[in-house]
Amino acid sequence: METKQCNKCGKSKLPTKFRDGKLTCLKCEYRFSQRWLRSLVKERRLSPIERIANRLGYMGSTFIMLSPYLIDQNNIGYVTYCLGALLTLPQVWLAKQWNIVLLNINLLIGYGPKIFM
Numbered sequence: 001m002e003t004k005q006c007n008k009c010g011k012s013k014l015p016t017k018f019r020d021g022k023l024t025c026l027k028c029e030y031r032f033s034q035r036w037l038r039s040l041v042k043e044r045r046l047s048p049i050e051r052i053a054n055r056l057g058y059m060g061s062t063f064i065m066l067s068p069y070l071i072d073q074n075n076i077g078y079v080t081y082c083l084g085a086l087l088t089l090p091q092v093w094l095a096k097q098w099n100i101v102l103l104n105i106n107l108l109i110g111y112g113p114k115i116f117m
């Protein structure tokens with residue numbers, strides 16, 4: 001009879017002791033500690049708005065990354081700083097990362113007026 005080795009306890013067991021495609025045996029999978037840990041993790045997928053915000057966030061980060069190198073070139077750096085802050089704002093707002101929201105607002109206040117100087 002063919003047996004399968006559990007990746008958790010290392011014992012060789014019959015394939016009937018495993019769920020389809022799983023490497024961990026049923027006994028290990030349903031241990032109390034395992035179940036408790038699993039109950040703490042919330043399974044969730046990103047909503048469409050969160051996806052868009054994520055992509056904008058990457059674009060904004062790129063602008064912010066570019067800015068220090070462009071800041072001496074006719075104020076372009078200030079414009080890219082502000083664009084970057086505006087583009088990353090939705091992502092950090094939706095993720096409720098308020099410290100980074102404050103950081104972005106600070107960027108806008110600090111560099112915004114310099115565009116027009």
Ligand SMILES: [Zn+2]
Nearest residue numbers: 006009025028
């Ligand atoms: Zn096992």
